[in-house]
Amino acid sequence: MPDAEKTRQCKQEEQQQQKEDEREGLIEFYSSYQELFQFFCSNTTIHGAIRLVCSKKNKMKTAFWSVLFFLTFGLMYWQFGILxxxxxxxPVNLNLNLNSDRLTFPAVTLCTLNPYRYSAIRKKLDKLDQITHQTLLDLYDYNMSLARSDGSAPSTQTRSSRSLLHHVQRHPLRRQKRDNLPENSPSVDKNDWKIGFVLCSENNKDCFHQAYSSGVDAVREWYSFHYINILAQMPDAKDLDESDFENFIYACRFNEATCDKANYTHFHHPLYGNCYTFNDNSSSLWTSSLPGINNGLSLxxxxxxxxxxxxxxTVTGARVMVHDQNEPAFMDDGGFNVRPGIETSISMRKEMTVRLGGSYSDCTEDGSDVPVQNLYSSRYTEQVCIRSCFQLNMVERCGCAYYFYPLPTGAEYCDYTKHVAWGYCYYKLLAEFKADVLGCFHKCRKPCKMTEYQLSAGYSxxxxxxxxxxxxxMLSQQNKYNITSxxxxxxxxNIFYEEWNYKTNGESPAFTVVTLLSQLGNQxxxxxxxxVLSVMELAELILDFIAITFILALRWFRSRQQLSPPGPAPNSHDNTAFQDEAPGLSAPHRFTVEAVVTMLPSYNSLEPRRPSRDGEVGHE
Structure with missing residues (x-):
């Protein structure tokens, strides 16, 4: 009877333990990688995964599907990489929008194309002219003084008496088939010579020839070089002897209304002379009432x-440039010449460009993020930045500023009476600037928003x-000026809008996050x-793999601790019933964490005793 009761009790405990093992826990981990892989391939919604475990008896099929599965996986992620x-x-998409509206008339700058002979520097210019006349006489046997219409006497000044630096000279090139010809031979072909002037460093240790293939270019560059020095000696040269508006502009009309002095601003350009900018006042800008030649600016x-x-x-006429308000007029970049005795009709088409900033294009909103100081009192443009960059490098390298560009704070314009070798430094720096050694073209980025005007000209x-x-x-009587020529x-x-339609060239992202996710899903x-749920299954597989790795590593670490030498024997106060068993004997095959309260074990020592046959108290 006692044995039957013990057997029944053991069966109940086994059944209870089996139920506990079959009960699913809150978090369940697999005992091996094989079990994890078997479960994933059997239950995932990814196509082809089931074929990796369903053909255990046919290893060839298993190998074939394994290669095909992982090859497909690799091709898919290769496509992911491309995306x-x-x-x-x-990338960006270019969007072209055609708009129609009344348009604000742009600013128009007109220059005389003739630098004025200031009375304050007339003596120095006359001296420069005499030296130039002598140079032309020496180089080309041309007496410019006799050829002038004013009938002035020719200059008798010789080369030895010149006080200016850097004389124009002829420099022979390396001859290939004319070695038998003497130097300065008049029979030498023009291509065997270059005209220029010598520039040397301050200590005269390094010199080079600034040469030109054309004598006209060489003489003009040499004359301009000395002309700049003369202007630099006059701090207020730009404000001297300002030409009257009526002496250059005989008639001015906009929208059939007469212009006045409030509609223009004046400035002087060293090479293009007196310049007048119309409609540059931002407080009262002109607006074209209608397109056409009668509704524009007529001068x-x-x-x-x-x-x-x-x-x-060396040219006659005028130079005109159309530009946006609050932008400097760089006449040598965007202007064109107007011929005398010709009516030039210029039709305009407005075109706006809006670029995406940030990662989509290397543009700037207002130039505040460009590492170049803006020396112009205008808004940022690429040309403003490039010229400011050159001027700042000029001041840093040469110790003075170039006269054509604004003067930085604390600097002075170059003058060879103070800066003897500035010409040598300038031409060296200019060569580096054109080759982008200075990095100005890289530093100066395009503005994200810019307005341009497409011009078409007709002549009559x-x-x-x-x-x-x-x-x-009538013009002579109106302006009290005798027109002799x-x-x-x-x-x-005539400058006018051809039509009110204007184009806007915009940009939009060609590959957004939504497009990326759509393409990834398609692949x-x-x-x-x-x-997407299949992707979550794959993510779950990766997390389970990490968890199993952590559990196996923890089990291995504990087993190494059990294999270490035992510590001191427990004393009489230690209860050996609560000593840890060997991990290898107690670790189950399946790890579960359950929210279940287990029953307390039964102890035989707590059962009632009865007397044995021999009269002693015993246990069942």
């Missing part, structure tokens, strides 16, 4: 060249042969025919 590379290249300008500098300017004879007499007479003394310019569906 990510395209996304992080930040009649003087193009005579009395008392100007022929060695500095003005005034006509039958009307020129009365037109010139008639047709070569005036020109007419995943193509190669495995699954969805």
């Amino acid at each position: 990510y590379r395209e996304y992080f290249s930040y 009649v300008v003087r193009t005579e060249q009395n008392d100007f500098i022929p060695l500095l300017s 004879r003005w005034p006509s042969a039958v009307s020129e007499d009365w037109v010139f007479y 008639k047709r070569n003394g005036v020109a007419k310019v 995943w569906s193509l190669w495995f025919g699954s969805s």
Whole structure:
């Protein structure tokens, strides 16, 4: 009877333990990688995974599907890499929008193309002219003084008496088939010579020839070099002898209304002379009422060249440039010339460009993030930044500023009476600037928003042969100025909008996050025919793999501790019933964490005793 009761009790305990083992816990981990992989392949929604475990008896099929599965996996992630590379290249779509509205008229700058001979520096310019005349006589046997219409006597100044530096000279090139010809031979072809001047460092240890293939270019550059030095000696040269508006502009009309002095601002350019900018006042800008030649700006300008500098300017007429408000007029970059005796009609089309900033394009909003100080009192443009960059490098390297650009704080303009070798430094720096050694073209980025004007010009004879007499007479009476050269003394310019339509070139992201996710989903569906939940199953597999690795590592660490030498024997106060057993004997095959309260074990020592046959108290 006692044995039967013990057997029944043991069976109940086994059944209870079996139920506890079969009961699912809150968190369950697998006992091995094989069990994890078997469960994943049997239950995942990823196509092809089941074929890795369903053919255990056919190893060839298992190997074939394993290679096919992982090859497909690799191809899919190769496509993923292409998509990510395209996304992080930040491509853009170009959007062209055509808008129609009344347009604000742009700013228009008009220059005389003739640097004025200031009375304050007339003596120095006369001296420079004499040296230039002698240079032309020495190089080309041309007496410019006799050729001038003013009938002045030729200069008798010789080369040895010159006080200016850097004389123009001829420098022979390496001859290939003319070695038998002497130097300075008049029979030498023009291509065997270059005209230029020598520039040396301050200690004269390093010199080079600033040479030109054309004598005209060499003489103009040499004359301009000394002309800049003369202007630099006059701190207020830009404000001296300002030409009157009426002496250059004979007539001005906008929208059939007469212009006045409030509609323009004046500045002087060292090479282009007196310049006038119309419609640059941001407080009262012009607006075209209608497109067409009668609703724009119409100017009649003087193009005579009395008392100007022929060695500095070799063209006649005027120079005009159309630009946006609050932008400096760089006449040598965007302007074009107006011919005398011709009516030039310029039609405009407005075009705006809006670029995406940030990672999509290397543009700047206002230039505040460009590492170049803006020396111009205007808003940021790429040309403003480039010229400011060159000027700052000029001051740093040469110790003085170039006269054509704004003067930085604390600097002074270059003058060879103070800075003897500034010409040598300038031309060296200019060569580095053009080769982008200074990094100005890299530092100066394009603005994210810019406005440009596409111009088309038409020309016609003005005034006509039958009307020129009365037109010139009326202009002379109106402006109290005698036009002696008639047709070569005036020109007419019309600037107007061709139409009110204007284009906006914008940018939009070509590959957004939504597009990226869509493309990734398409690739995943193509190669495995699954969805986002399949991706979550794959993520769960990775997390389970990490958890099993951690558990196995923890088990290995505990087993190493048990294999270490035992510590001191427990004393009588230690209860051996609570000593840890060997991990290898107590670790179950499946690790479960259950929210179940287990029953207390039964102890035989707590059962009631009865007397044995021999009269002793015993245990069942």
